[in-house]
Amino acid sequence: MGRCNGRCTLVGFCCLQLIAALERQIFDFLGYQWVPILANFLHIMAVILGIFGTIQYRSKYLIMYAVWLVLWVGWNAFIICFYLEVGHLSQDRDFIMTFNTSLHRSWWMENGPGCLVTPVVNSNLAPEDHHVITVTGCLVDYQYIEVVSSAMQIFLALFGFVYACYVSKVFLEEEDSFDFIGGFDSYGYQAPQKTSHLQLQPLYTGARTSGAQWFQKPRHEEGHGLQPSLQ
Template identity: 55%
Template sequence: MGSCSGRCTLLVLCALQLVTALERQVFDFLGYQWAPILVNFIHIVVVILGLFGTIQYRPRYIVVYAVWAAIWVTWNTFVICFYLEVGGLSKDSELLTFNLSQHRSWWREHGLGCLHEEVSTASLGALHGQALVSGASCALEHSYVEVLHSSLQILVALLGFVYSCYVVSTFTEEEDSFDFIGGFDPFPLYHVNEKPSGLLSKQAYLPA
């Protein structure tokens, strides 16, 4: 039941989303990015739900995954706009941390090829007891690293949305064809019950 090409592709896409989301969740935890942490957790749960629905032929679960894929694309588009400072957004704001942390992105403080400088923490002594560092002369700015992460998520989510719609339509067509063939037709039951009554009528006419 279900075309293996579509189902297998959707399974691979869900697995890829799960791995990349877990990787992203780790670095968001390290950077104290509380808003992304919350959204990533929901994403991981829904992707697992989509995996289960694809394996167990549950179209409703796949529909939930497809709806969330559209929301996930919207969220990652916002993250890209945030780090590129589009529409008045500022990547130095505390929007993604809910004003609970002075950290920004883990990649800002630990980017590859960055020269780090200790920042004064006199006013931040009560926050986590950690010194913040700022990166300079990085090989790749932290904002572009976050944009690349979100772009990858958008690409995989769009593919997942397309294939989830395809798999749901395939399941629906196969269920309709099963009903048409007679999967729920009561006629076979009526046909089976008709034979004993015919035999009884023949016995009634037999000579004593």
């Protein structure tokens, strides 16, 4: 029962992780942030691997899923530090999120709750084929929305890591116990052999027949050797 509860809980956390990753992937696509898009794709594949390993009792898949969660926590911690500009990180470095292929940042920068976007006409600051806008009136700044999203990913990843280690440990213990009782020792298995309780004994008859005739004598009778019977 405890094992079933652990498996069901892990599958539930994996489903929550999958939903959160798909939601984040959509908004990163809208913001053309290619590095987070690649990271989200790898995370989705790892979560699917974790679900498959949990359902199919594959401890190796769960170990791979747990290792990825450690990397995923580190990536989201970097995202938090990036948007909060911790240390030498700055949001002016677009190449960190977009491979330097566009000027787009977070989709929430222009589409956050209460944000009012005003285009600036004839601005000399706009690069070629781009325009300058001003964003005002946001109830929550976009960087805090990204921070909350990354913090939620870390929260789900930590719980998923704990349950993945627990369930994989249970699977490994069951495999070891099954090997100990000879569950996989197919070559050592021998089919039961039938034992006969009867033994053939020679029977010698008169002159009318040549040779000896054999009859079956119970083994429990005295004299288990070959005994001739003369008539």
